[in-house]
Amino acid sequence: MEDMLFYDRMQFAFTITFHYLFPQLTMGLSLLIVFFKGKYLKTKIDKYNDAAKFWMKIFALNFAMGVVTGIPMEFQFGTNWAKFSELTGGIIGQTLAMEGMFSFFLESSFLGLFLFGEKLLGHKLHFVTGFLVFLGSWASGYLIIATHSWMQYPVGYEVLENGKFILNNFGALFSNPWLLPSYLHNQAASLVTSSFVVAAVGAFYLLNNKHSDFGKLFVKTGVVFGLISSLIVAFPTGDWAAKNVAEHQPVTFAAMEGIFETEEGGSEIVLIGQPNMLEKKLDNKIAVPNILSFLTYQDWNAEIKGLNEFDESVHPTNVPGLYYSYHIMVGLGTIFIGLMLLAAVQLYRKKLYKTKWILWALMFMLPFPYIANTTGWYTAELGRQPWLVYNLLRTADGASPTVSSGNTLFTLLGFIGLYLLLGLLFLMLAGKIINKGPQLEKH
Amino acid sequence: MELFWYIVLMTMLAVYVILDGYDFGAGIIHLFFAKEEKDKKAITNAIGPFWDANEVWLIAAGGVLFFAFPTLYASSFSGFYLPLIMILWLLIFRAIGLELRGQIHNKMWEAIWDKAFGIASLLLALFFGVALGNVVRGVNLGNVVNGVSTQEAHYFFLPLWNPTFSPQAEQLGIIDWFTLLLGIIGVVALTIHGANWIIFKTNSGLNEKLKKVVFNLNIVMVVLVVISLLVWHVIEPKPFHNFLDKPWLFIFPIITFTGLFGLFKVKTFKKHGMGFLFSSLFLFGGLTSTVASIFPKVLPSTNTVNPDLTLYNMAAHGYGLGVGVYWFIIAIILVITYFTIQYRVFKGKMDDVGYGEH
Ligand code: HDD
Ligand code: HEM
Numbered sequence: 001m002e003d004m005l006f007y008d009r010m011q012f013a014f015t016i017t018f019h020y021l022f023p024q025l026t027m028g029l030s031l032l033i034v035f036f037k038g039k040y041l042k043t044k045i046d047k048y049n050d051a052a053k054f055w056m057k058i059f060a061l062n063f064a065m066g067v068v069t070g071i072p073m074e075f076q077f078g079t080n081w082a083k084f085s086e087l088t089g090g091i092i093g094q095t096l097a098m099e100g101m102f103s104f105f106l107e108s109s110f111l112g113l114f115l116f117g118e119k120l121l122g123h124k125l126h127f128v129t130g131f132l133v134f135l136g137s138w139a140s141g142y143l144i145i146a147t148h149s150w151m152q153y154p155v156g157y158e159v160l161e162n163g164k165f166i167l168n169n170f171g172a173l174f175s176n177p178w179l180l181p182s183y184l185h186n187q188a189a190s191l192v193t194s195s196f197v198v199a200a201v202g203a204f205y206l207l208n209n210k211h212s213d214f215g216k217l218f219v220k221t222g223v224v225f226g227l228i229s230s231l232i233v234a235f236p237t238g239d240w241a242a243k244n245v246a247e248h249q250p251v252t253f254a255a256m257e258g259i260f261e262t263e264e265g266g267s268e269i270v271l272i273g274q275p276n277m278l279e280k281k282l283d284n285k286i287a288v289p290n291i292l293s294f295l296t297y298q299d300w301n302a303e304i305k306g307l308n309e310f311d312e313s314v315h316p317t318n319v320p321g322l323y324y325s326y327h328i329m330v331g332l333g334t335i336f337i338g339l340m341l342l343a344a345v346q347l348y349r350k351k352l353y354k355t356k357w358i359l360w361a362l363m364f365m366l367p368f369p370y371i372a373n374t375t376g377w378y379t380a381e382l383g384r385q386p387w388l389v390y391n392l393l394r395t396a397d398g399a400s401p402t403v404s405s406g407n408t409l410f411t412l413l414g415f416i417g418l419y420l421l422l423g424l425l426f427l428m429l430a431g432k433i434i435n436k437g438p439q440l441e442k443h
Numbered sequence: 444m445e446l447f448w449y450i451v452l453m454t455m456l457a458v459y460v461i462l463d464g465y466d467f468g469a470g471i472i473h474l475f476f477a478k479e480e481k482d483k484k485a486i487t488n489a490i491g492p493f494w495d496a497n498e499v500w501l502i503a504a505g506g507v508l509f510f511a512f513p514t515l516y517a518s519s520f521s522g523f524y525l526p527l528i529m530i531l532w533l534l535i536f537r538a539i540g541l542e543l544r545g546q547i548h549n550k551m552w553e554a555i556w557d558k559a560f561g562i563a564s565l566l567l568a569l570f571f572g573v574a575l576g577n578v579v580r581g582v583n584l585g586n587v588v589n590g591v592s593t594q595e596a597h598y599f600f601l602p603l604w605n606p607t608f609s610p611q612a613e614q615l616g617i618i619d620w621f622t623l624l625l626g627i628i629g630v631v632a633l634t635i636h637g638a639n640w641i642i643f644k645t646n647s648g649l650n651e652k653l654k655k656v657v658f659n660l661n662i663v664m665v666v667l668v669v670i671s672l673l674v675w676h677v678i679e680p681k682p683f684h685n686f687l688d689k690p691w692l693f694i695f696p697i698i699t700f701t702g703l704f705g706l707f708k709v710k711t712f713k714k715h716g717m718g719f720l721f722s723s724l725f726l727f728g729g730l731t732s733t734v735a736s737i738f739p740k741v742l743p744s745t746n747t748v749n750p751d752l753t754l755y756n757m758a759a760h761g762y763g764l765g766v767g768v769y770w771f772i773i774a775i776i777l778v779i780t781y782f783t784i785q786y787r788v789f790k791g792k793m794d795d796v797g798y799g800e801h
């Protein structure tokens with residue numbers, strides 16, 4: 001039995017982690033493409049249209065990966081988490097069904113028009129189709145996060161005697177206090193990824209002395225959007241998300257921050273240290289006193305309950321994993337802001353395109369927003385453990401009763417093999433598109 | 444309310460089969476009949492801008508199933524675990540076969556993705572037929588062994604096959620001779636359907652040949668339909684009782700046969716869309732007749748210990764189903780608008796769309 005649950009969890013974690021590598025670029029990049037296309041409509045400078053076209057190629061490839069890895073997600077609730085689906089389907093099924101009806105149709109219908117319809121539609125309508133694709137992808141993010149927020153902070157429900165959750169207030173699903181901060185934070189983070197990707201490709205062109213015109217455009221666009229979104233990710237949205245966790249899941253918060261003991265007169269913020277789960281303390285700690293209390297409650301001396309005050313049965317199942325995920329996310333976020341600030345200053349002084357080391361840094365930064373996004377989700381998900389629906393339904397009680405561990409391991413291995421192939425193909429083809437570069441259209 | 448969502452769900456599934464069905468059919472035609480590059484191009488142009496939106500009908504139908512009939516979703520998705528995951532894998536291969544082929548111009552690369560697209564389409568058509576077979580045949584709900592349930596009454600798990608391949612065994616498998624028959628019907632029906640779509644949307648050199656293919660396959664189809672009606676008795680002693688009780692249900696078989704016999708005129712149609720219209724009727728009628736024959740059951744039980752799953756004992760709670768109607772109506776109007784726009788823009792022949800060119 002335990003094995004079975006373990007493989008179910010591994011399969012979900014593996015497939016969702018892989019899936020989310022693609023939508024985070026889809027959502028942010030669609031905005032940037034709309035930006036380029038809009039610039040073109042305004043200025044009629046061909047460069048912008050060609051930039052939009054170039055990124056559409058990457059977008060199309062990325063979108064295809066997002067779609068093929070997304071469908072397994074939708075099915076897995078039923079295949080691997082049957083009990084959970086049976087009990088909560090009346091509620092989370094709402095938002096998931098709405099996602100299919102409202103956003104996937106929108107995105108996929110207009111994507112075809114966006115990619116192949118430029119000649120048929122003319123530039124204005126082409127811009128509109130691009131905008132609709134953007135809208136669809138952001139709506140998709142919204143409805144998924146609404147679903148997820150309900151699992152973190154259930155609202156508008158009632159539990160029947162047979163254990164089934166039924167919906168009694170539809171509006172509550174969307175006024176969930178968890179939803180807005182989570183959504184804004186996530187979308188800003190997705191824009192971070194896309195800006196960094198655009199900047200990295202631009203830096204690659206500048207450092208190689210090819211497609212320099214585009215290189216400059218990409219670096220500039222990437223840095224401007226990158227700076228704004230990195231700032232928003234930290235404040236107000238990241239801060240807001242953290243306050244939410246502190247308020248509604250104090251035990252999760254303690255584990256995330258690595259606070260084992262409640263401190264009189266205010267908690268310190270931990271910068272570095274390794275959770276020692278045997279002795280329930282942090283090894284090799286470097287911390288700054290009272291900051292955490294201030295950040296969380298705007299009060300230097302506010303009390304923050306330490307992990308040791310909670311009963312072990314409600315501790316997050318993987319405290320070190322949670323703690324590291326959170327610290328990696330926040331640490332990277334700080335680095336992003338720092339780098340983008342430097343780049344923006346150089347841009348302002350018109351020296352950026354010559355400042356080699358910043359260009360190198362921008363280029364090598366490419367994977368890190370992906371890491372930050374992934375660890376962010378691990379913070380959310382590991383923080384929710386051992387619950388599937390916070391405080392109400394345990395993960396162990398949500399798995400499919402009849403699917404044995406041998407079958408789950410079989411499909412998990414299949415997914416791993418298939419996704420490794422997909423990942424390789426994606427990298428190879430994206431590399432090829434980037435290396436070839438944007439083409440100036442000559443018609 | 445349950446009945447409303449049942450009709451919505453079945454309609455969405457039928458739309459899915461009609462729309463993505465032509466993509467699968469086109470894939471099968473591509474696999475067996477398209478030898479020259481320009482014919483392959485014609486086929487992928489005819490489905491390229493559409494397949495993704497068509498696939499969304501499956502995802503959305505899955506979503507509606509999840510929300511309106513959570514117990515059925517949980518029970519059937521976990522019970523049919525292996526074939527469903529394999530369908531997911533095949534859908535992945537179908538999609539990347541289509542999307543990646545044009546990215547690199549190299550004979551070997553193109554050959555690999557052509558095969559991936561074609562074979563995945565073929566197997567998907569087969570699997571969907573088998574799936575329908577499993578639903579009408581029913582499953583061993585509660586995994587009853589020697590008259591005792593080993594699971595909750597609405598859960599089960601089926602391996603891919605059992606050694607006897609018999610639909611009457613106590614421990615059933617996904618694939619037995621009955622479900623395989625429906626799988627083959629699925630392949631033939633979708634091949635016809637895909638051929639009709641290609642005739643409709645392209646001027647490819649294949650079109651004349653495809654008309655013959657449709658005609659010949661249609662003969663095979665009639666034979667298969669007759670066989671399946673005969674063997675239906677094996678799995679259900681009174682297979683037509685629903686129709687005899689409620690004669691208006693005969694509308695569905697009538698639609699089926701209109702489609703089936705209409706197709707014999709394929710060579711003389713003036714309008715290229717006619718063939719596609721008839722094969723759509725056939726698919727719609729076939730699917731609806733099948734589910735109507737077991738109504739209100741949605742998944743019959745093959746044992747006497749546990750009751751059938753019906754649309755009434757599987758549904759979500761009333762309030763949720765009620766509010767769903769509001770957003771669903773808004774959504775479906777939007778969806779119809781999108782599809783109208785999409786098919787307007789890509790109206791007529793699509794040989795010049797340039798799908799997959801980089
Ligand atoms: C570029 C990516 C990125 C960066 C730099 C940050 N985050 Fe983040 N964070 C995410 C990407 C992300 C995410 C992947 O998008 C998550 C997962 C769930 C969600 O809604 O957003 C997330 C979740 C998340 C959560 C968990 C919410 C929950 O349990 O549901 C908290 C408390 C924070 N973030 C706080 C921060 C703070 C204080 C940051 C300071 C710099 C920060 N994040 C930077
Ligand atoms: C891209 C973002 C996401 C990532 C990276 C992610 C990651 C994970 C991980 C790592 C687990 C395993 C946790 C464990 O077992 O210890 C998990 C579990 C799960 N997540 Fe998420 N998740 C994401 C988004 C979502 C969303 C949006 C939903 C709901 C709609 C969701 C629903 C679930 C469910 C049902 C489980 C399985 C039960 C469990 O182990 O808690 N996840 N996810």
Ligand code: HEM
Pocket residue numbers: 016019020022023026027062063064065066067068069070071072073074075104107108137138140141142144145186495498499502
């Ligand atoms: C368990 C959770 C999830 C499920 C069930 C799921 C389901 C899906 C499905 C079925 C698709 C394909 C849609 C199509 O055919 O057009 C898809 C794509 C997408 N998903 Fe997910 N997804 C999950 C997690 C997430 C998360 C956490 C986000 C973002 C916040 C997200 C955002 C998107 C977006 C923007 C797309 C469309 C763009 C693309 O495919 O790259 N998904 N998802």
